[in-house]
Amino acid sequence: DAKTTQPPSMDCAEGRAANLPCNHSTISGNEYVYWYRQIHSQGPQYIIHGLKNNETNEMASLIITEDRKSSTLILPHATLRDTAVYYCIVRLYRKLIWGLGTSLAVNP
Amino acid sequence: DAMVIQNPRYQVTQFGKPVTLSCSQTLNHNVMYWYQQKSSQAPKLLFHYYDKDFNNEADTPDNFQSRRPNTSFCFLDIRSPGLGDAAMYLCATSRAENQPQHFGDGTRLSIL
Numbered sequence A: 001d002a003k004t005t006q007p008p009s010m011d012c013a014e015g016r017a018a019n020l021p022c023n024h025s026t027i028s029g030n031e032y033v034y035w036y037r038q039i040h041s042q043g044p045q046y047i048i049h050g051l052k053n054n055e056t057n058e059m060a061s062l063i064i065t066e067d068r069k070s071s072t073l074i075l076p077h078a079t080l081r082d083t084a085v086y087y088c089i090v091r092l093y094r095k096l097i098w099g100l101g102t103s104l105a106v107n108p
Numbered sequence B: 001d002a003m004v005i006q007n008p009r010y011q012v013t014q015f016g017k018p019v020t021l022s023c024s025q026t027l028n029h030n031v032m033y034w035y036q037q038k039s040s041q042a043p044k045l046l047f048h049y050y051d052k053d054f055n056n057e058a059d060t061p062d063n064f065q066s067r068r069p070n071t072s073f074c075f076l077d078i079r080s081p082g083l084g085d086a087a088m089y090l091c092a093t094s095r096a097e098n099q100p101q102h103f104g105d106g107t108r109l110s111i112l
Helices: none
Strands: A009-013 A018-023 A032-038 A045-050 A061-064 A070-075 A084-092 A095-098 A102-107 B004-007 B010-013 B019-025 B031-037 B044-050 B053-056 B064-067 B073-078 B087-094 B107-111
Touching: A009 A018, A018 A032, A018 A084, A018 A102, A032 A061, A045 A061, A045 A070, A070 A084, B004 B087, B010 B019, B019 B031, B019 B087, B019 B107, B031 B073, B044 B064, B073 B087
Parallel strands: A009 A102, B010 B107
Antiparallel strands: A018 A070, A032 A045, A032 A084, A061 A070, A084 A095, A084 A102, B004 B019, B019 B073, B031 B044, B031 B087, B044 B053, B064 B073, B087 B107
């Protein structure tokens, strides 16, 4: 059963920040939040993950609320190539519990 | 410089005819996974290997088997494919079970 809730779709203008929300209100203390994306006809691509602290890498930033019940993935300057389905995932030990994903459309 | 390679990208088989999908990796990762992904759904884990140790998910049908002859290769065997097995099959690897997974681009299986 999915432990995350995401909006089914979002739009973003090219060059603007894309902020993708995720609710994981039943997350346990030792469960990580992972984000992957899947571009059409490709395999999922790892983006970022975190436990409690905010994280940033070359692709994105992950903001996790203090109570850990929700998080936001931020793509700082979205491009057309960022159009994809973005999955918010909870990892318990070795298993990824996938949500249903948000289909992000980046528009020119 | 593809790191997780799945062949073929598209596979067609007949109802009930055994089919094998293959996956290879150049990452030297210890763990290899097989997922099934149906249209507009998230990937569903079928099983995984940690080195040579096989771990089957409780709800994976017996029709699905796997082999890992060495670190680099892993195979998914579907013994008697049914129409409901038509899907994208994704292979992934990770250095350890608690590390990020790297996915191949999948094999789309069609059943005639």
